[in-house]
Amino acid sequence: MDDNFLFEVNETTQHEDGSVTFQIDIGVTTAKIFTDAGIQLVLLCAAAGISVPEVFDMIHKIADERVKEADQPEEESKSWTTSSYMG
Numbered sequence: 001m002d003d004n005f006l007f008e009v010n011e012t013t014q015h016e017d018g019s020v021t022f023q024i025d026i027g028v029t030t031a032k033i034f035t036d037a038g039i040q041l042v043l044l045c046a047a048a049g050i051s052v053p054e055v056f057d058m059i060h061k062i063a064d065e066r067v068k069e070a071d072q073p074e075e076e077s078k079s080w081t082t083s084s085y086m087g
Helices: 028-048 052-071
Strands: 007-014 020-026
Touching: 020 028, 028 052
Parallel strands: none
Antiparallel strands: 007 020
């Protein structure tokens, strides 16, 4: 594997409050990709007038809903579409 694209989780620590701390090693290219994505996220949030924590809350909510749907028997789960989250 090219060290430039390295993303390796070396250690995880689970805390009493349920949060987890990760100790990772990343390569130069991976760091640039993460930095670029972070900057893009901040700029998009600013343009939309939404804070980064609000966006993360929205993403967590969608992820939780998808996990719940995946846990349902196939005939009971509904398919996800963009319109389901657009109001």
